[in-house]
Amino acid sequence: MYPRQFFNPSGFKNVEENGKISGFSFDMKIQYYRGCSLSIIRNIEVIVDDKQYPRESIRFTVNGETFTLDEMKTVISNRWRFGQYATVTVLMDGGLAGGMHHIKCIQTIAPSYMPMISVCPGEYDFTL
Numbered sequence: 001m002y003p004r005q006f007f008n009p010s011g012f013k014n015v016e017e018n019g020k021i022s023g024f025s026f027d028m029k030i031q032y033y034r035g036c037s038l039s040i041i042r043n044i045e046v047i048v049d050d051k052q053y054p055r056e057s058i059r060f061t062v063n064g065e066t067f068t069l070d071e072m073k074t075v076i077s078n079r080w081r082f083g084q085y086a087t088v089t090v091l092m093d094g095g096l097a098g099g100m101h102h103i104k105c106i107q108t109i110a111p112s113y114m115p116m117i118s119v120c121p122g123e124y125d126f127t128l
Contacts, residue, residue, distance in 0.1 A: 006122030007126070009126070011087070012026045012126045013026075014128065020093075024128075025087050027087050027088075028105060031122065037077070037078065038072040038075035039074060039075055040111055041069075041107065042110045048090075053090045055070075058090055060086060061086060061089065062078065062087070066089075097128070099128065100126075104121060107120045
């Protein structure tokens with residue numbers, strides 16, 4: 001694998017909808033050695049300040065389209081390209097408080113042509 005930035009340092013923010021903070025989001029790159037269709041991404045785990053968020057609250061946006069993690073299982077026409085940032089949004093009333101935070105995100109990818117599953121964690125300290 002080529003060394004590269006996992007998270008976009010300027011991509012962390014709270015998300016506002018209809019005048020209310022509805023969650024937070026961040027940008028990250030795929031940690032697989034090549035791009036892939038969304039259907040082989042098995043999970044994206046998000047842990048901020050030791051709190052793990054349920055997969056039902058996670059949304060994934062790439063190439064202008066947004067999906068739940070369960071919807072991604074059937075998406076073969078949208079590819080997350082190597083080196084491309086995708087946006088992960090966690091739905092959570094009020095978002096994150098301002099200040100320092102620590103994130104751990106784990107990408108689980110299961111290519112059909114490989115006999116193993118790729119589990120790629122990344123961690124980062126960021127400020128909102």
